[in-house]
Amino acid sequence: MRFNTKLLTLFLDPISTQYYSISDGERVNIVLSPSLYWVKKISLPVKYARDAKKLLPSLFEDTLPEGNYSYSVYKKEDEFFIFAYEDKIILDAMSKVGISLSNVSSVHFAQSEMQGIEGAVKINESQSIYVKDDMLILVPCCWIEESGNLDMSELTLSKHKVVLQQYAHIVENSSLYKIGAVLVVLLLLVFGEYLITLQKTSEVRELKDELFTKNKLKPTMLQNKSMLKKYKTIHEKQTKLREYTSYLLSLRLQGSEKLSKLTLKDKTLDAEFSGASEVTLSRIQNTLKSKKVKFTTEIKNNTLHLEMLL
Template sequence: MFTKFNSKYRTIFVDPQMPRVEISEKVNVILSPSLYWVKKLSLPIKYLRDVKKILPSIFEDVLPEGNYNYSAYKSGEEFFVFAYEDKLILDTLAQKGINASNIANVYFAQSEFEELEGALKVNETQNMYLKDEILILVPNTFVNESKPLDADTVSLSGHTISLAQFGHIVDTKSLYKIAGVFIVLIVLLGVEWFVTAQKINEIEELKSALFEKEGAKSTMFENNAILKKQKAIYEKQTKLRDGVSLVLSAKLAKNETLKEVSLKNKSFVAEFSTLSPATTAAIEKDFKASGLSYKISKQNESWRVEVSL
């Protein structure tokens, strides 16, 4: 009934109840009907590519919970459509001693025995035969006579499928969601890069304006000297601002006064009179917390704080 297919690979029929085999070379694999779901359909659709778009919806009310891939081929005016779990098939192959790296091609038994006459013995308890053009498994007691199955005599079709070795880890919807997250992250990073680039340009423009104001020099050494000078001025102004802020924010009683504020050389001086111990302690605490370099002196009723700039 079958003509041996001229192939450089052996062909093995794989069923969950088959004994374990030791495979060290590449082989073609025909999957038992117990490893996939199949339907034969007459659809008002002309092209196979259009059928493949609706495969998930065809099986949505039939399949148990799982992560499925789908396949289809056209035979005459009808379509044979399939649903299968990569993980289930790969696990079965591994249990039977067939490593994924040794698989040349994978076929469904439906496509390879579509002209089967009578029944073929699949394992010790089951046979398979065609019923209404669908290949099914039945108990041995349902069949009066069956022939042994020799996969190497099967003339293989062109209806192969691909097994995704990692596809079962995350389902397709989750992959789309993850891809969406990555796209959003890429967009955000792109926006951040653009904003950062703009800020760098602004800094460069400010630096150029500063050099121009100060009289840009011809060497980097001279320009760095200008920057150092401006930095020193900025730090001095910052210390002065912080010192004045602390002095003006000091909480004084009615009889306590700020007599004088002055700027002398490289220091800022504030002089108070008739301060209570509690007030002087509070002011000194604020100066300690500020990190400013300062010193305190007292003469009669005067209390002075001097901040180094």
């Protein structure tokens, strides 16, 4: 039942003082007065309205005063009816008489909807409309001797609708084109940077593969890190072994004292000094402590046993 209900059709004229009280959720159709748009009837070397729409700005170029316009077109037989209108002016006229865009079901030009009127029809206190050569003409009432009253109740609307852009007046189309051009340039720059990054990544992969093959490395970074850790541990141990051996060999021993044994056992370096005295033990301990070497000592049977942690 809701879809079969016929919607109220209102005539929108900027001069009219009539105010409409439309409840929330109520839907209405709007027919625009000729004073809210510019219209031409022309012949064009194109077949379809969609092809003609591309030509509209240039066709109105010398006609329109300065403003931010939208365009519409429909074809009737072999001729095109082309329209230019300012969305903001129409929206302001709707707001003035109490019509919200959220309550509007469809918007139409009077040119396409009122071809069937007979004689002249008065649309406000000072203006009337009538049809001549398929064009809806707007004239002062004083030019017409007799004018009927406007009746929208029996009007059957056509499929020719007007699409209003609520924020079209904020940014002009030329500005939108400029913004779009900048975005396209930025997109191309980002895409170019992406391609360069892909190429560099590919080159790095090739160099890595070449390096791995040349040095007989493992195929994964995890394996190589594990191997690196292992060799670092070995390197540290070998470095300490050389340092500690150097310390031992550089010790000043007395007469009968000598380094009689040097043994490497896993993580320790063991040394034995035969004939070592307490004085020699103290000197060795002080030397190793100054080098921050972890060690333990023991004198047994006149032999100094020294154990250093690598």
